[in-house]
Amino acid sequence: MNPSFWHGKRVLLTGHTGFKGAWLSLWLTRLGAKVSGYALPAPTEPSLFSLAGLARGMDHHLGDVRDAEALQKVFDQVKPEISLHMAAQALVRLSYAEPAETYATNVMGTVNFLEAVRRSSSTRVAVVVTSDKCYQSRDSGPGYREDDRLGGSDPYSSSKACAELVTEAYRRSFLSKPEGAALASVRAGNVIGGGDWAKDRLIPDIIQALQSGQAPAIRYPDAVRPWQHVLSPLSGYLRVAEQLWQDPAGFAGAWNFGPAAEDEKPVRWIVDRLCQGWGAKQGWRDQDGVHPKEAVSLRLDSGKAASQLGWRPHWGLDQALDSIVAWHRAHQAGADMRETTLAQIAAYEKA
Numbered sequence: 001m002n003p004s005f006w007h008g009k010r011v012l013l014t015g016h017t018g019f020k021g022a023w024l025s026l027w028l029t030r031l032g033a034k035v036s037g038y039a040l041p042a043p044t045e046p047s048l049f050s051l052a053g054l055a056r057g058m059d060h061h062l063g064d065v066r067d068a069e070a071l072q073k074v075f076d077q078v079k080p081e082i083s084l085h086m087a088a089q090a091l092v093r094l095s096y097a098e099p100a101e102t103y104a105t106n107v108m109g110t111v112n113f114l115e116a117v118r119r120s121s122s123t124r125v126a127v128v129v130t131s132d133k134c135y136q137s138r139d140s141g142p143g144y145r146e147d148d149r150l151g152g153s154d155p156y157s158s159s160k161a162c163a164e165l166v167t168e169a170y171r172r173s174f175l176s177k178p179e180g181a182a183l184a185s186v187r188a189g190n191v192i193g194g195g196d197w198a199k200d201r202l203i204p205d206i207i208q209a210l211q212s213g214q215a216p217a218i219r220y221p222d223a224v225r226p227w228q229h230v231l232s233p234l235s236g237y238l239r240v241a242e243q244l245w246q247d248p249a250g251f252a253g254a255w256n257f258g259p260a261a262e263d264e265k266p267v268r269w270i271v272d273r274l275c276q277g278w279g280a281k282q283g284w285r286d287q288d289g290v291h292p293k294e295a296v297s298l299r300l301d302s303g304k305a306a307s308q309l310g311w312r313p314h315w316g317l318d319q320a321l322d323s324i325v326a327w328h329r330a331h332q333a334g335a336d337m338r339e340t341t342l343a344q345i346a347a348y349e350k351a
Contacts (some may be wrong), residue, residue: 008032014087143237160222213280265317
């Protein structure tokens with residue numbers, strides 16, 4: 001990343017009250033960007049957004065990406081130079097309970113964002129954040145590459161594949177012209193870090209159990225995932241935006257951001273490592289009941305980002321997990337969580 005690039009840039013971020021959005025908002029603010037956000041209220045209580053006091057130091061707008069008119073008004077008011085779309089229904093299990101809402105948010109929300117970008121005379125760069133789950137699952141073989149088949153057997157994954165198709169259609173139909181914004185999509189998943197309290201996510205479930213002295217209940221102990229600290233893919237998203245600004249045609253399209261191969265670990269390894277880092281002795285247990293189907297193995301090939309962007313994750317999995325324990329220990333102790341989070345961002349930048 002080039003920190004000086006962001007200083008003074010007008011940046012609009014949808015989904016800024018969510019876990020990833022809050023980390024990115026704080027990082028952009030640290031870099032000196034003029035950050036505006038458009039999102040629903042923070043989805044959890046507590047939330048990183050509230051604990052880090054993110055409503056100060058940025059232009060905070062409450063709204064739903066399904067409301068095209070409201071989103072367009074914010075675009076007209078803010079006049080962003082760079083627009084980042086992170087607002088989403090981001091939970092696989094919730095997508096089974098609320099499939100229509102998932103499609104409305106993840107597909108039509110993306111359409112509404114891209115319509116606003118298309119009508120914006122100020123936006124030079126737009127980045128749509130989807131997911132590593134946008135690929136048609138094959139449960140084995142090499143990591144997914146950007147040109148692999150899109151798909152999804154559950155509403156969440158399917159909705160993210162649809163969002164990718166919408167993004168590509170807008171890029172080819174409207175935004176490939178000289179006057180159009182440069183557009184890319186970015187794909188990452190199993191992103192972890194302090195300040196995540198989302199329901200039915202592995203790390204929040206483990207941390208909440210450990211804080212209460214209970215044994216974490218684990219659904220899929222043998223599932224393998226590409227775990228990475230939230231700052232790793234976020235640094236990639238920012239790098240894509242920088243390059244789109246300089247070379248719109250050369251960097252438009254899709255980008256994967258995943259960890260090194262040695263950080264693709266089964267769930268049981270993660271829970272063992274977190275219990276050890278927390279100093280817990282109670283171990284963990286299998287969660288009873290019937291659970292929605294999930295892919296056994298999910299791997300990303302980030303070779304394109306490495307070769308064309310010079311990107312790589314600067315924290316390995318051990319450091320990511322240690323940072324999560326440190327973040328939540330600080331929260332337990334009543335620390336200033338804005339300063340704690342900024343300190344971890346600074347440590348990542350130094351790395």
